[in-house]
Amino acid sequence: xxxxxxxxxxxxxxxxxxxxxxxxxxxxxxxxxxxxxxxxxxxxxxxxxxxxxxxxxxxxxxxxxxxxxxxxxxxxxxxxxxxxxxxxxxxxxxxxxxxxxxxxxxxxxxxxxxxxxxxxxxxxxxxxxxxxxxxxxxxxxxxxxxxxxxxxxxxxxxxxxxxxxxxxxxxxxxxxxxxxxxxxxxxxxxxxxxxxxxxxxxxxxxxxxxxxxxxxxxxxxxxxxxxxxxxxxxxxxxxxxxxxxxxxxxxxxxxxxxxxxxxxxxxxxxxxxxxxxxxxxxxxxxxxxxxxxxxxxxxxxxxxxxxxxxxxxxxxxxxxxxxxxxxxxxxxxxxxxxxxxxxxxxxxxxxxxxxxxxxxxxxxxxxxxxxxxxxxxxxxxxxxxxxxxxxxxxxxxxxxxxxxxxxxxxxxxxxxxxxxxxxxxxxxxx
Amino acid sequence: xxxxxxxxxxxxxxxxxxxxxxxxxxxxxxxxxxxxxxxxxxxxxxxxxxxxxxxxxxxxxxxxxxxxxxxxxxxxxxxxxxxxxxxxxxxxxxxxxxxxxxxxxxxxxxxxxxxxxxxxxxxxxxxxxxxxxxxxxxxxxxxxxxxxxxxxxxxxxxxxxxxxxxxxx
Amino acid sequence: xxxxxxxxxxxxxxxxxxxxxxxxxxxxxxxxxxxxxxxxxxxxxxxxxxxxxxxxxxxxxxxxxxxxxxxxxxxxxxxxxxxxxxxxxxxxxxxxxxxxxxxxxxxxxxxxxxxxxxxxxxxxxxxxxxxxxxxxxxxxxxxxxxxxxxxxxxxxxxxxxxxxxxxxxxxxxxxxxxxxxxxxxxxxxxxxxxxxxxxxxxxxxxxxxxxxxxxxxxxxxxxxxxxxxxxxxxxxxxxxxxxxxxxxxxxxxxxxxxxxxxxxxxxxxxxxxxxxxxxxxxxxxxxxxxxxxxxxxxxxxxxxxxxxxxxxxxxxxxxxxxxxxx
Numbered sequence: 031x032x033x034x035x036x037x038x039x040x041x042x043x044x045x046x047x048x049x050x051x052x053x054x055x056x057x058x059x060x061x062x063x064x065x066x067x068x069x070x071x072x073x074x075x076x077x078x079x080x081x082x083x084x085x086x087x088x089x090x091x092x093x094x095x096x097x098x099x100x101x102x103x104x105x106x107x108x109x110x111x112x113x114x115x116x117x118x119x120x121x122x123x124x125x126x127x128x129x130x131x132x133x134x135x136x137x138x139x140x141x142x143x144x145x146x147x148x149x150x151x152x153x154x155x156x157x158x159x160x161x162x163x164x165x166x167x168x169x170x171x172x173x174x175x176x177x178x179x180x181x182x183x184x185x186x187x188x189x190x191x192x193x194x195x196x197x198x199x200x201x202x203x204x205x206x207x208x209x210x211x212x213x214x215x216x217x218x219x220x221x222x223x224x225x226x227x228x229x230x231x232x233x234x235x236x237x238x239x240x241x242x243x244x245x246x247x248x249x250x251x252x253x254x255x256x257x258x259x260x261x262x263x264x265x266x267x268x269x270x271x272x273x274x275x276x277x278x279x280x281x282x283x284x285x286x287x288x289x290x291x292x293x294x295x296x297x298x299x300x301x302x303x304x305x306x307x308x309x310x311x312x313x314x315x316x317x318x319x320x321x322x323x324x325x326x327x328x329x330x331x332x333x334x335x336x337x338x339x340x341x342x343x344x345x346x347x348x349x350x351x352x353x354x355x356x357x358x359x360x361x362x363x364x365x366x367x368x369x370x371x372x373x374x375x376x377x378x379x380x381x382x383x384x385x386x387x388x389x390x391x392x393x394x395x396x397x398x399x400x401x402x403x404x405x406x407x408x409x410x411x412x413x414x415x416x417x418x419x420x421x422x423x424x425x426x427x428x429x430x431x432x433x434x435x436x437x438x439x440x441x442x443x444x445x446x447x448x449x450x451x452x453x454x455x456x457x458x459x460x
Numbered sequence: 461x462x463x464x465x466x467x468x469x470x471x472x473x474x475x476x477x478x479x480x481x482x483x484x485x486x487x488x489x490x491x492x493x494x495x496x497x498x499x500x501x502x503x504x505x506x507x508x509x510x511x512x513x514x515x516x517x518x519x520x521x522x523x524x525x526x527x528x529x530x531x532x533x534x535x536x537x538x539x540x541x542x543x544x545x546x547x548x549x550x551x552x553x554x555x556x557x558x559x560x561x562x563x564x565x566x567x568x569x570x571x572x573x574x575x576x577x578x579x580x581x582x583x584x585x586x587x588x589x590x591x592x593x594x595x596x597x598x599x600x601x602x603x604x605x606x607x608x609x610x611x612x613x614x615x616x617x618x619x620x621x622x623x624x625x626x627x628x629x
Numbered sequence: 630x631x632x633x634x635x636x637x638x639x640x641x642x643x644x645x646x647x648x649x650x651x652x653x654x655x656x657x658x659x660x661x662x663x664x665x666x667x668x669x670x671x672x673x674x675x676x677x678x679x680x681x682x683x684x685x686x687x688x689x690x691x692x693x694x695x696x697x698x699x700x701x702x703x704x705x706x707x708x709x710x711x712x713x714x715x716x717x718x719x720x721x722x723x724x725x726x727x728x729x730x731x732x733x734x735x736x737x738x739x740x741x742x743x744x745x746x747x748x749x750x751x752x753x754x755x756x757x758x759x760x761x762x763x764x765x766x767x768x769x770x771x772x773x774x775x776x777x778x779x780x781x782x783x784x785x786x787x788x789x790x791x792x793x794x795x796x797x798x799x800x801x802x803x804x805x806x807x808x809x810x811x812x813x814x815x816x817x818x819x820x821x822x823x824x825x826x827x828x829x830x831x832x833x834x835x836x837x838x839x840x841x842x843x844x845x846x847x848x849x850x851x852x853x854x855x856x857x858x859x860x861x862x863x864x865x866x867x868x869x870x871x872x873x874x875x876x877x878x879x880x881x882x883x884x885x886x887x888x889x890x891x892x893x894x895x896x897x898x899x900x901x902x903x904x905x906x907x908x909x910x911x912x913x914x915x916x917x918x919x920x921x922x923x924x925x926x927x928x929x930x931x932x933x934x935x936x937x938x939x940x941x942x943x944x945x946x947x948x949x950x951x952x953x954x955x
Contacts, residue, residue, distance in 0.1 A: 229836040230650070232750040232773030232809055237837070301635075302751035346729050346759075348749040348771070521666065524678035533642070533945030534680075540666040574675035 031073055031448055032056045034066060038078025038409060042085060043382035044389075044398035053083055055405040058447040062401050074450070076443055078409050084381050085397045086118025086406030086444065088388040089362060090286050091262060092337035093355075094120070094151065097138060098127025103339040103426040105139065108359070109148035111424035113452040115359045116408035116441040117335075119389075119396050120149050123208075124156040125183035131156035131167040133175035140176060148451055150406075152392060154181040154208055157196045163187035166196060170203050178392045179206040179260070184309070186214035194251050201257035206393070209248050210262050211269065212310075216240035221350045223313040227296040233350060236311050238266050245269050249276050252283060260391050261285040263336060265310035267320025274329045284391050286332035286383075287321050289365040290356055294318075294431060304345040304352040305431040322374045331387040333380075335362040339427020357427035361418065363410065364437035371438065405448035414440035463603075463623040468586070471602035472503070475584055476510035478600035479553060482582060488551040491582075494518035496568050497539065499557030502617040503586050507555060518543040525567035547576035557615040559585040562596030587613055587623065635757055642946040645757040645766040646939050648775040649816035657820055661785055664931070664938035670707055671933060680941055681710035684741045688714040689731070690769070691747040696905055697769050697779075700929070701744050704936035713740070728752065729759060736761050742944060743767070750774035750809075765943040767936075773809050779904050780813035782935040784821060786928050787859055790900045794821040800853050800895075801844075802829045802885060803863030803912055806836045806874075810904045811863060819843045829853035830885070833874040850885055855894045862887055862903045862913050878911050888914045892922065900924045 035053040040063060042048075047063070054061045054070060061067070092112065095103040112120050122139065124130035130139070136153050143151035155172030157180045159165045169180055180200045187193050200207050217240040222228040224235025245261065249272065252259040264270055264285050273285050290308065295315050299306045306312055324330040338355025345352045366384055369375045375383075389397030396406060417436050420428035444452035463471075483491060492515050495504025501519050508517045521541045523534070554568060565583060572578060584600040589607050605613060610628045615621065636651065638644040643656065670678055686705045690698055698714065705712040717731070726734075732743065742765045745753050750772030757766040770776040784794075791797060799818055805811045805828050818826045819842075828839060829847045840846060847853030854860060869875050892899065901913075901922045909915050918925060 224837045226838040226841040229838055229842065230812070232771075232775070232812060234773075235837060302754050343727065347727065348747065348752040348755045350751070350772070351728075351749050523666070524670075524680045529680055529945060529948070531948055533948035534663065534941050537662050537666050540669050542669070570679070574677065575673055 031058075032070065033074050033076065033445070033448060033450075034072040035076045035078045035083055035407065035409065038081045038083035040083045040399065041377060041381055042399040043378045044085070044386035045400055046378075047399070048378060053399065053407070055407070055445070055448040058449075059405050060399055060401050060403050063399065076409065076450075080411065080413070081409050081442060082412050083399075083407060083409050085385040085399050086408045086446065087116050087363060087384045088119040088392070088394075088397050089117045089337070089359070090121050090332055090334040090388045090391065091123060092117075092120045092335055092359060093125075093339070094122050094139075095339060096126065096142060097135065102341050102344070105142040105151060106146040106148075107426045108337070108339065109143055109146045109151060111426075112149040112359050113444045113446065114424040114441065116363050116410055116444050117359060118149055118406035118408065118444065118446050119152060119394065121152045121154060121178065121392055123181055123183040124154050125161060125185070129156050129161050130154070130172070130177065131159050131161070133171050136172060136175040136177055149446065150396075152176075152178050152394065154179045156180070157182040157200070157207065158187065158192070161185040163189070163192060166199055169200055169205055173203050173205050177205075178394065179208050181208035181262075182210070184210040184212070186212060186217065188214045190247060190251070193248070194255060197251055197255040197257040197259075201255055206258045206260055206391070208260050208262055211241050211244035211248055211264070213240045213243040213247070216243065221307065221311065222299055223296045223311040225296055225314060227299060231299065231302065231349075238268060238313070241266050241310065242268050242272060245272055249281070249283070253281055259283045263288045263291070263310055263334065264321065264324070264330060265291055265313055265317060267317045270320050270324035270329055274324070274327070277329060284332070284387075285330050286334045286388070286391075287325060287330045288336040289333050289358060289362050290336075290431060291321055292318065292325070292333070292369060293365055298431065299349075302349040303431065304347065304349050305356060305429050305433065307345075307349055307352050307354050308356055308431075309354045322369065325369070325383060326375055326379065331383060332391060333362070333366050333383040334388070335359050337425070337427075339425050340429045341426075342428070345429050355429070357423070357425050357430045359425055360423060361430060361432050361437065363441065364439045365432075367412065367439045368437075405445055407443075407445040408441060409443040410439055410441045412439050414438065416440055462625070465620045465622065468621050468623060471586060472506050472510070475586070475600050475602050476507055479507065479511060479582075479584055482599055483551075486580075488580060488582075490515075491551045491553050492518060492545055492547070493553045493555060494520050494543065494568075494572065496554070496556045496564060497521045499615040499617065500555050502615070502621060503557050504555035505618075507584065516544050518545065520568055520571060522564060522567040522571055525571045527563055527567070541571065543575055547572060547578050549577070549579050552578045552581040553584060554581055555584050557585065558587045558589060558613055559583075559596070559598050560589055560591050562592050562594035565596045566594055586615065589613055635754065638946050643939075643942045644946045645753075646777055646943055647753045647757055647766065647768045649777050649780050649813045649820065650775070652820065654820050654822065657781070657784070657817065660781055660935075660938055660942065661788060663942060664781070664785055664935045667934040667937040668931070670937070671930070677707050677709055679709045681705070681708035681944060684710045684944055685739065686710045686712050686742045686744065686940065687735055687740045688712065688769075689717070689735070689743050689745045690715065691717045691745070691752070692770070694746055694769075696929075697746065700932045701769060701936055704933050704940060707933065708937055708940060710940070728755065732756055732760065736764060740764065742940065744769050746770045748772055763947055765947070767939060767943060770809055773807055773812070775813045776809040777813050778932075778936055778939055779810050780817040781939065782928055782932045783814055783861065783902060783904070784817050785931045785935055786902060786924050787900070789927070789931070790924055791858060794818070794823045797823045797859060798825040798827070798857045799823055799859040799861065800827040800829055800857045801861045801863065802850065802853070802887065804834045804865055804869060805830050805839065805863070806834045807866070807869075808863050812842070814861060815842050815844055827853050827857070831875070834869070850891060851894055854891060857895045858899055860887065860892070860895060860899060860901050862901065864904070864906065864908055865912050882911055886910070886912055886914065887917050889916055889920070892917060902928060905929070
């Protein structure tokens with residue numbers, strides 16, 4: 031299939047390109063940028079005037095709920111929703127049911143994703159068997175089965191010795207560990223940021239030190255073992271500072287932030303809105319500013335959706351009795367670009383956090399539009415305003431804290447391996 | 461139309477005489493007087509003095525016995541009821557300013573009976589106006605008035621006491 | 630704040646009673662004044678008024694309670710309402726119906742009011758948000774968040790003893806961290822204009838950033854009680870020792886228990902309050918609990934009048950139209 035995308039503004043942070051040029055694809059790959067090659071007759075031409083054309087987005091952390099929780103969502107439904115949001119590669123944490131601690135589960139997910147034919151789904155393998163924090167998982171086999179890294183999915187590992195062994199073992203297979211910094215004891219049974227708002231609401235709060243102590247432990251062990259490490263969903267200003275310090279010392283670490291932490295704080299929970307019941311919790315204004323600054327400076331190099339779709343019942347209960355997590359695929363791009371509008375980030379930095387940087391973290395060939403690379407492309411209208419309404423969401427999970435928000439930027443076309451897998455039609459406009 | 465204090469004083473004297481006559485005729489001894497807040501209490505204070513009753517005046521707030529809770533909710537509160545005596549087997553003189561539909565008196569009777577079982581209740585009102593909706597009558601009346609639709613009579617006080625006729629538009 | 634609007638209807642009348650937070654001084658005083666009218670009812674031969682006749686009130690208790698439940702029961706009965714008490718044990722809910730389903734089933738039986746006690750903060754708000762338009766929700770205690778009727782009866786007790794809030798020093802002593810009563814009392818006192826509200830507790834029993842509620846923090850009981858007009862003692866639960874927050878009851882009583890000697894630094898006419906039930910010898914000595922300064926039993930009496938006032942105001946807010954004639 032030959033395809034040309036004409037008239038758009040190409041922004042590819044990986045190559046530094048930001049220019050109005052045409053893009054041509056063939057045989058599932060990027061062919062060339064610029065003038066149409068001699069003899070190239072496209073089967074389809076996409077009119078991308080007034081659009082931005084960027085590499086398909088790479089989402090570091092999205093839960094697809096399959097296998098095990100198909101009542102919430104499935105690989106088919108969520109990879110389709112991701113495609114509608116311009117996300118062409120998703121990475122799924124290992125806390126499925128059964129857990130991704132055997133190659134069979136990894137293969138199952140890859141197969142289902144291939145069948146759906148939408149976004150590419152990568153997986154992380156479990157760090158411990160059953161994510162129980164006590165016995166190492168067969169990381170060698172998991173790596174061979176295609177897991178891009180190892181994670182304990184946020185389930186606590188109490189034994190420091192165990193964390194050390196897991197890192198040393200992963201390092202020997204060249205696997206990256208994806209860490210969720212949290213002290214196992216300070217983080218138990220806690221539901222909101224420990225501070226003025228949680229005190230008012232009478233909710234047991236998760237203190238800042240739960241993250242920073244966990245981060246301190248993990249950073250020192252990373253340094254000690256030499257494993258390549260990525261820190262997931264930092265949520266504190268102090269945590270960002272600690273990470274910056276580690277980078278300055280030359281440690282090979284990266285970190286991401288959840289998109290919703292860049293726009294919401296503890297104040298958004300004053301009504302006991304269960305869509306704001308998240309982990310890590312929404313913290314203070316200063317923490318939010320610190321996360322934004324961390325992105326701007328490059329301490330945090332990626333923005334993730336941390337997509338956790340839920341069925342309605344999971345959120346229809348008093349706050350702390352609800353399940354944690356927000357549906358985040360559809361807001362990933364607009365929330366990231368909102369920072370550009372707010373002059374926090376440049377466009378290239380924002381898109382890098384969604385394309386080239388997460389690709390490098392996962393170690394995959396994606397997140398760029400260089401010739402020869404897989405034809406994963408996102409075309410979006412940067413000026414389109416729309417309101418997030420539950421009925422119109424593509425994901426099965428409508429549990430977003432941004433319901434009713436007016437957002438800017440809407441995906442018009444998504445290509446995966448050179449095929450148009452999503453195209454916005456008039457009837458979808460609200 | 462307005463009735464000034466002088467005329468009201470005259471009406472009150474007439475009521476006092478009427479009450480004395482009723483008590484003698486029916487042989488009711490040591491009566492207890494109860495005024496319905498707020499206007500009825502003003503009138504009752506005057507009558508209580510005239511009859512020179514020993515037991516202090518009782519004051520009734522009928523807000524919890526009204527029949528219009530579903531329509532207008534809880535009324536803004538006036539002072540709570542205060543009956544500083546036992547009601548059982550006593551003769552009650554119930555006093556109000558204006559008798560109109562009869563609903564206030566029904567509520568007052570229900571409330572008094574929740575305090576105990578009186579031997580009798582006699583009703584004295586300053587103004588008995590047309591518009592009864594319940595079978596209630598006064599035993600002693602200061603002045604009878606036939607009013608049309610949209611006309612209301614209101615007692616203002618406590619000092620000076622004045623009756624004013626209002627025409628609603 | 631949206632929760633204040635959740636409690637009030639478009640006319641600013643109290644429709645649900647969920648938390649003191651967000652209610653203004655005028656409304657709080659109105660509730661206290663309304664309660665005054667109901668006090669006398671309990672002292673009569675017939676302890677009933679027909680105000681809520683024909684209304685159905687459901688006590689929905691997800692946490693066990695004797696005292697609060699019985700006062701709500703008495704309050705409803707003295708208003709001539711029909712009352713249903715449902716005690717839902719924790720295990721039943723984990724296996725069975727969701728909170729939402731329980732509520733919907735009761736609504737289908739045409740109930741007018743839910744009085745809810747639940748172990749989770751925000752439970753009453755959740756119910757109020759999902760309840761049918763003609764139904765009112767009264768919070769009888771949700772997790773650590775609020776116990777507004779307790780706070781109102783405490784304010785009622787204080788007003789009866791002291792008259793005016795604007796010159797009072799009030800100290801709340803004990804496990805503030807876990808106390809919904811303390812949170813509601815603090816909001817009520819600050820709203821009613823008490824110039825100084827103190828919390829006295831060891832660090833492990835104080836919530837994070839508690840000063841933002843408008844209180845002064847003391848760790849020393851004697852310093853905290855100096856010159857106060859009102860002392861409110863909170864109950865200390867056994868679990869606090871087990872979960873590592875305190876070493877022993879013995880040490881707690883030694884440093885934070887209210888004894889006659891300790892009380893001497895307060896004003897000579899100080900009143901001592903306790904929401905109950907008492908742990909004698911743990912947070913309070915018997916001779917204080919039963920002594921001249923104690924108004925603990927009055928709190929219990931006033932609790933009924935206060936709940937009658939809250940129920941009447943909330944159900945009265947659904948009134949439909951024009952007034953009646955006299």
